[in-house]
Amino acid sequence: MNVKQGSTTFLKVIIFLIGIAVFALCIYWLPEIAIRDAKAHPWDYSLYPILGFAYGYCIAFSVALYQVFKLLTYIEKNNAFSQLSLKSLKVIKKSALTTIFFIVLGIIYLKVLSKVTGDDPAGPISLSLMVILATSIITAIVDVLQKLLKNLLDTKPEND
Numbered sequence: 001m002n003v004k005q006g007s008t009t010f011l012k013v014i015i016f017l018i019g020i021a022v023f024a025l026c027i028y029w030l031p032e033i034a035i036r037d038a039k040a041h042p043w044d045y046s047l048y049p050i051l052g053f054a055y056g057y058c059i060a061f062s063v064a065l066y067q068v069f070k071l072l073t074y075i076e077k078n079n080a081f082s083q084l085s086l087k088s089l090k091v092i093k094k095s096a097l098t099t100i101f102f103i104v105l106g107i108i109y110l111k112v113l114s115k116v117t118g119d120d121p122a123g124p125i126s127l128s129l130m131v132i133l134a135t136s137i138i139t140a141i142v143d144v145l146q147k148l149l150k151n152l153l154d155t156k157p158e159n160d
Helices: 003-040 047-076 083-117 122-159
Strands: none
Touching: 003 047, 047 083, 083 122
C-alpha cells in the first residue's frame, strides 16, 4: 500500500464515520427530540419546521459525503483528472449550497419564532452563521478545483 492509497483510505474511513454520525442523527436523535418536545408541548408545532430543515441539511450533507467518497475512489484509481471527478465536484458544490440554503431557512424561521415567543435565538443563529462560513469556504475551494479541472480537461485533447 503506497502513501497515496493509505491517505485516501484514511480519508475514506473518516468520511464513513462522519456518515454514520449523520445517519445516527437522522435516525435516532432527531426523532427523539421530536417525541420529547411533542410530549412536553402537545399543542406546539413550532419545532417541526426546524426538524424539516435539519433533515434537508442532513440529506444534502450526506450526498456531499458520498460524492467525496467517490472522488477519493477516483483518486485511488488514478482517475482524478476525469469527467467523473468533475461531476463529483459539481454535486459537492450544489450540496454545499443546498446546506447553506437550509441553514438560512432555519435562521429566518428562528428569527420569526423569536418575535412570537420572545426568546433570544442568538446562540443557535451564531452557530449557524459559523457553519455557513465554513461551508462557504469549502464551496469556494471546490469551485476553484472544479474550474481548474474543467480547464485541464478542456485543454487535454489539444495536447494529445
